[in-house]
Amino acid sequence: MITIISGTNRKNSVTLKIATQYASIFEHLGESTQVLDLTTLTGFLMKPEMYNAEDRDQSFSDLQNQYMVKATKFVILAPEYNGGIPGVLKLFLDACSIHLSGESFTNKKAALVGVASGRAGNLRGLDYLSNILHHLRVTVMPNKLPISIVNSLMTEDKITDEKTLEVMTQQVKELIEF
DSSP: OEEEEEOOOOTTOHHHHHHHHHHHHHHHTTOOEEEEEGGGOOGGGGSGGGGOGGGOOHHHHHHHIIIIISOSEEEEEEEOBTTBOOHHHHHHHHHHHHSSHHHHHTTOEEEEEEEOSSSSTTHHHHHHHHHHHHHTTOEEOSOOEEEOSGGGGEETTEEOOHHHHHHHHHHHHHHHHO
């Protein structure tokens, strides 16, 4: 199972729209996926109990089991927030590392996608995210995809730019083989 993480809790985000498009590409190639929308996270992550596995919120444990433990690979889409990644994405990864860290991360593989309205496609954020994932023992695929000036590539809530669709599909194929 491949988990696709939309790395923001912003409602109606472009990142979630692209994550859904990634799921369609995988499914077209016969791969089973699930999309994790971080807008579904509860306020539990903002409480000190987050750091204690015994006091952990059951709904978060269920979410971690479904999207992280059962996954064999990840696609993580990280929009650019102030030259990095959204805090909610880092907080989510931290929360997953407290309990069942090995089952959630160790020896799994990930493809990274940066999303930005600017020109760099969140390259800095992807490097930062790579370092976090390496620490968690996730192997990051070398082909990181920065999607720049994203709004100019979309029509009706989907990427329609042919070159971008080609590189997205290529990245998906590489992750399947990775």
